[in-house]
Amino acid sequence: MIGWFPLFLGTLALVSAALAVTRPSVVHGLMWLVAALLSLAATFFALGAGFAGAVQILIYAGAILAVFVFVVMTFDASPPALARERLRLKQAARWPLLMVLALGLPLAFGLWGGAVATGLAPGGRVPVQAVGGLLFGPWAVAVEIASFLLIAALLGARHLVRRDPPTDSERPAP
């Protein structure tokens, strides 16, 4: 059971992602993205990586996509826009598809060829405590640096969308 179930869920995620990418409407795309992310979370759970799955749902599908949703509200979803998107997708699909195949097929077939022996012990479930011990232990510095990155992103985002206040000459007379 543990063998094919994650595979099935992973395939589900893959299909959802493919659909997400090819919708003319953003909202539909987002919905399918949610589906893909949730499938991925399920895959993580099926693999025994409970922490990863939980974090995936909470942050990825929760926070990140929520931000996406806020932005989607500004998007133009009128029927002419949708028709235009459909047309553009049809026109632009050929070369990227070929390129992706050229990239993906060697990747897949290269992987298919051999099983790499790493010398690590075969395992199963990885308990959360182990992950925590890792993150708070040897990888603490990396986590701190990642937090720097988050603060930088926060400040940057705040700065980028700020509208400048009107100058003194533009302010209406009190």
Add this chain to the structure above:
Amino acid sequence: MTDTFLIGMLVLAAGLFAVGLFGVLARRAVLFQLLSLEVMLSGPSLAFVAAGARHGDPAGQGMFVLVLILAAAEVALGLALYLRMARTADVTDSDSIRDLRH
């Protein structure tokens, strides 16, 4: 889990990456490209977690957490940029935003 199983998961991860790449290359709307970037990021995440699960190593999930943080930061900045660009440019067509050239 066996090695072939791991390989299958890795192939799926590669497929996710490829799909995401296709989305970036084929869609002209900036928002869709950002969306596709998320999909691309999920590919290596799956690969890390699967490998960690295969070997019972928490490092897989640790890497996944770091990737997640990266994705979050990137989304925040990316969408901020998108909103900023939306004020002056036509963000449904990234091909029209091409002033940074010769």
Add this chain to the structure above:
Amino acid sequence: MTLSPALILLLVPSFALAAFMVLGLYPYTLRRRQVHIIALLGGALPLLIMAPLTGLCAAGHCLGVVPIFTLTVGQSVVALALTLDPLGATIGLTVSAIGAAVLVYSITYMAATSLADLRRFFALMNLFLAAMLTMVLAGDSIVFFLGWELMGLCSYFLIAYNTTSAESITAGRKAFIMTRVADAYLLAALLLLFLHANSVRLDVLIPASATLDATMTIVIAALLLGGALGKSAQVPFHTWLPSAMAGPTPVSALLHSATMVAAGAFLLMRFAPLMQLAPAVQVAAAVLGVATAAYGAMSALFQQDVKRLLAYSSISQIGFMMLSLGVGAPEAAAAHFVMHAIFKSLLFLAAGDITHGCVEGTDLSSMRGAWTRKPVSYVAFVAGGASLAGLPMITAGWWSKEAILSAVQGFGAVGQVLWLGAVLTALLTGAYASRAIMIGLMPMRDSDMPHAGNVHRHEAPRTGTIWTNLPLMLLATGAIVAGVLVTPIMHFLGAEEPHASAFSVYVAAAAPLLGVGLALALVFVPRLSEGLRNVRAISRKARKMPRRGEGGPQSRFVRLALWLNWGMRFDGLYQVMFVRPFVKGVRWLNGYGSAPADPVGTWPMLALVWLQQKITAPLAPDWFDKLWMWGAAGVVRLWALVRRVQTGRVRDYGFAMAGGIAGLLLLVWGTP
């Protein structure tokens, strides 16, 4: 220092050379007295050394060849030497004696010149004396040629002595150029001999000439003849001598009568053994000699200027010497050299004295009244003239001329024809000599009288002094008496006196007397004398040959006389043949006219430029250059192409990145 033969022989020209150096190079002023003393020493000391040496040689103790300097150049040995043999002794004594006489004469004759000019004059005269003595005593071809060239140089300087006169300078240049051309022949002959014998010593070269092959002998002999002809002013190289009379009288007396012009004959005397190996050249020399003698005599007969008359006379007399050499009697030529030196220098000195200070200069009319004005000089002139004419038995000239005529007659069939020509020339010689003498007897015209207005007092020449009279007297004595020396000279030089038939002797004796008669006819027969007056008028004023029928009733005679007066117009011929084309060529080379200056230098440049345009200019830019520039242009095109990659579109950049990764993956997939 022991008195070695080398030293003694070197002393002979050294004193004259030392006098030249002092007079020429001494940086401080020399007083007139001092100049005279130095010049006299330079002139007299060679004679004082030469006389005993000649006596020694006559007594049988000739010094022979005396090496003075030896240089080894690679494989060749250059041995310079002087020699004292009978020929050298005879000629050397003559030269030094005449040189001493002329220098003594010049002391007062040149009294009117400035001190600086006088110093120059005596310096050059001494240098000439040194050069001539060097040449006479030379034992090898290098010293010989050195003396020869120095003589030519001194001749140029002395002819052009009066540097303010364009005529003098032109005459000097003419003499130098013509003799230089002849000197080239001499040099060629000496070099050919050197190449053959590999030595410069004359006592090696001359015997070695016996081993030459026939053509080379003829070539060398002809070249030697050419050199002699030029220096001795024989036809065709003769036109410089009459013009050289523009120099002062002592110069004419020393150089151009007695010594230098006879140097050509001396050359042939020295190389007589070689000449005798080339009979063709000898015959040519004899024929040229008699032709020149006749030409000189004919031209001298109708000259209006006494110095030019004497110049043509020299040409004629040296023709006699050439004739003698041509028939193989160099000893008779040497004897005539000595006699001619005596009477010709005497004639020049006497004529100079007589005409000094006259209004007309050296024109024949200045000779008028010499019997009354200057009796001593006139008597000397008469003695010299008689010797020149060769009045039988009583003059020295007769004896040497008779020796020559006898030798010519003994030459065979050709000799008879030559003898006839020589006798006719002797007749003409008597004629012109008598003419000059007779004019001296004529009274002066009033217009010729020198009076206070004609001659400036402070320039009055001091003639009639002991300095001028003594040499004249001595030379006059010699001109009469020296005939007794002819036979001893010929014996000294190793030949027997040639025998002549009595008939030829009588004919030869009659010739000068007939010549005197001819001169009387010219002067006293009215038609002829009038014709001569016309000639005189035309030659002095119009200077153009009158056409047939013009010029009075004696027009044919006048035209003939004018033609001979102008030396058969050789000067004009040379002017047209050589001078004008040369001047034209020089002007053209210098770019007068439309041609570019220096076309000889410009044409190679123009040819090179044309070559460059035709050959190298089409190749530049060359293929390499073109390739390079094409590459450079290609880079620009490439850049224009590559620029288009920068579209500014995100999708395109992403596509490119994906393409790169795909490529890498394919690569990795290919490798195990």
